[in-house]
Amino acid sequence: MAVEKAQRLLNLIIGLSSTRHRLTRDQIRDTIEGYEPLPYGADDEERRKAEASFERMFERDKKELRELGVPIETIEDPVHGDEIGYRIRPAEAAMPALDLTAAELAVVSIATDYWRGAVLGGDARQTVMKLASSAEHGPRVELPFAALPAVANDAFGALVEAVADRQSVRFEYSSVSSGAGTRTIDPWRVVLRAGIAYVIGFDRDREEPRTFRIQRIGGKVRPVGDPGAYAIPKDIPLGALAESGDVATARVALRPESGHALRRRGTPVGAENGWELYDVDYAHGDALVAEVLALAGGARIVRPATLADAVVKAATAALEVERG
Amino acid sequence: MAEQATDRLVRMLGILTYVERHGDTPFSELAEHFGVSVAQVRSDINALWVASEPGDSWLPIDFSADAFDQDIASLVRNDGVTQVRLSPREAVALVGALSTMRGAGALPDAGTHLLEKLREALSEPVTVVGDDHVGAEIREPLVEAIDRYRRVEIEYVDAMDRRSTRVVDPHRLVVIDGHAYLECFCRRAQDYRVLRLDRIASATVLDGAIEHPPTDSAGFSLTPAFRATVTVGRSGRYAVEDMPGVVIEDADDAVVATFDVVDAAFVAGRLLAVAPHLRAVAPRRLADALERQAKAVLDVQR
The missing domain is CATH 2.30.30 (SH3 type barrels.)
Structure with missing residues (x-):
């Protein structure tokens, strides 16, 4: 009976981890259980077929193990000509001992939900499984927290790799x-x-x-x-x-009962003609201008003049827009 | 459907590592912990048992046959086979999601410890910046109320800068696109609501028990009033990128974005920020709202 694929992959990991130096493709085919050694007394045609079939199988296995996180090294050996060999350094391949609690494992499930689909895809359950190996066993922990899948495309995973x-x-x-x-x-x-x-x-x-x-x-x-x-x-x-280190301070004037977000971040510095004045730290001027614009007359910028001008410029431009 | 080979491999290595760490373990516990049947555990252990090193009959993993017959996994020998580490994708996804949840203010306490352990083991696979500054004085009463099934009174400032005090039945904290929200039933609105955590100014646990159970279908159920079409120069593209249901088409040096509008005044406020790059706004309703707000701004700022 053919050896099952999970079994073959396990044998491949063990083989490449236990080799003293490296294993060449021929050694892998002939000694790791699960691959078919070259048939004894095969003619050229049969030999080519067997070679091609092994190549396909091994390339796929290697790719899947690498995607799983197993670092398979390619080793060229000048002494043995141009034949490539492979090995795994066990210390680099192993999952570090994390000793997770049942509650921490429950958080892993929530966190993997955040990327389900685009980045982790079906692998999310493998991630949970890997961490479950170093988690204590306990009653399932239900947490009143959740994460909905983020917008991410295939490019994200490719760039991480x-x-x-x-x-x-x-x-x-x-x-x-x-x-x-x-x-x-x-x-x-x-x-x-x-x-x-x-x-x-x-x-x-x-x-x-x-x-x-x-x-x-x-x-x-x-x-x-x-x-x-x-x-x-x-x-x-x-x-x-960056969370910008260059922070400047603007003075904004707020109508009573408006600009609550600015009030929370700012410091009250008095009142003037029905306006309440606040000093607000900001890192990005554009963001503060956008906030004041969105308050639609509930706020204005007292200083700096550059930001006050930006507010006027944007509001003036809005009156020029083509209306559909 | 047949199980993927790598799924099975990861579980087999998981079982091995778990038993090595915890000592003799009944199959039933392994089945529960890894979410499979006892028969599957038995089959996985058999597969581990016959794993072989190349070229000889040396079996690096050995279990006790007597214990196996009593449905107990008892490891006699393991010659260095362990669970494999997280892939770069997994490491970034996990640490990224946890850090994002923390920045949003909705990471459970266990998550903080988990994040520390992962960062130590994985040497910081991703940079996460940004923080919604949701303090413990907001998060803790909400979590306590959820745990104890109590109502909670909150002061809330909505996206339109309207401040209100409301009593809600809280259900859970959810992170969506980098920000945290409270899923709850709002007694004032008599409907399910999703409230942004960084807009909650205060939260007080009340004595009364919640009366409305969580619902699966609630959440972002606001019905769009109409669909808008906005043409904006490239430099203003960012302002429309995150609009709900947005479709963006490139047109020379500008983009044409169509998206759902729930509240025209809110969208007009967002568009004002990129007004110098705006070319056309439709329908009329949205264009009118934009003009109204622009005039209101000029009345006070000039």
């Missing part, structure tokens, strides 16, 4: 400032901010670090060149994504 492999990628990107175009980058890091995913990387054409909003990537993220092709800098510039 590219960062892990340090492999350049190319994709179509629709930029706010410069329109649609093809970008080639060395991805450095995936960043999440308020539920929105970005990737920071070195833009090869512009020759400087850039930040891309992953949602704006259209189509496939294609790998370019070999893994391990570049080094990721220690300090990655977060740019506009």
Whole structure:
């Protein structure tokens, strides 16, 4: 009877982990249970067929194990010519001992819901299963918390893997400032901010670090060149994504019973002609201007003048818009 | 449908690691812990048992046959086979989701410990910035009320800047797209509501018990009043990207976005922020709301 696939994959992990140096493809085929050794006394035709069938099976197994998180190393050995060998370093492949409580395992389930579909897909249950191996057994914990799937596309997962492999990628990107175009980058890091995913990387054409909003990537993220092709800098510039250290203070005037969010963040500094005055710290002027505009006359900016002008400019422009 | 091979492999390694860590374990406990039948556990252990090293008859994993006959997994030998680590995708997804939930203000206490353990083990696989600044003084009374099935009185400031005090039957905290919401039944509206946590100004647990059970169909059930079509220059694209049900088409140096509008005044407020890049707004209803708000702003700001 043919050895079942899960069994074959387990044997492959054990084989590649226990080898002293490496296993070549021939060694894998001939010694790991689950693969078919070359038939004894086979002619050239049978030999080619068996080779091709083994190649397909092994390539698929290798890909699935890598996707699972098993780091299969490729090792070239100058002594043995150009034949490639493989191995797994057990210490790098093993799940660290996390010793989770039953409640912590329940949180894992909630967290994997957040990405179900786009990023983890069916693998979400594998994630839970992996962590269940180092969790205590206890009554199922019901938590009054939940996470609904976030908007994410296939590009997210591909970029995460590219960062892990340090492999350049190319994709179509629709930029706010410069329109649609093809970008080639060395991805450095995936960043999440308020539920929105970005990737920071070195833009090869512009020759400087850039930040891309992953949602704006259209189509496939294609790998370019070999893994391990570049080094990721220690300090990655977060740019506009940073919780800005440069905070300025604006004075806003609020109508009574309006601007509650601004009141919560600000400091009251008095009243004037029916307006209540607050000093509010801000990192991004645009965001404060947008907030004041949305209050539709319930607030105005006293200073700085640049922000007050921006409010006037936006409201004036709104009167020029073509009406459908 | 046949089970995926990698699903089974991960569970087999899970069972092995679990038994190695916890000692002799009845099949029934393993079945419960890994969510499969006892027969499946037996079959998984058999598969582990016959796993072989290349080229010889050495079996790296051995169980006690006597214990096996009594439906107990008792490990005699394990030559270094363990559960595999999280893949980069899994690590980013897990730490990313937990950090996002924390930033949104809806991470259970157990989640904080979990996040610490994962960060230590995984060396920070993703950067998460942003924080809705939902304090413990809001989150804790809500969680307590949910746990004890008590009503809660909250002060709430809605997206239109209207402040209200309401009594709600709280059900659970949900994170959606990076922000946390309270699912509840609002007694004033006599309907199910989803309230953003960072707009709750205060929360007080009341003595009365909740009367309305959670519902699966509630949540974001606001009915859109109409669909809007807005043409905006590329620089203003961000303002329409997150609108509900949005479809964006590129048109030269601008984009045409169509999306659902629940409250024209709220959408007009968002559009004002990108007014210098706005080209056309339809229907009339939305354009009128935009004009009204722009005039109201100019009345006070000039």
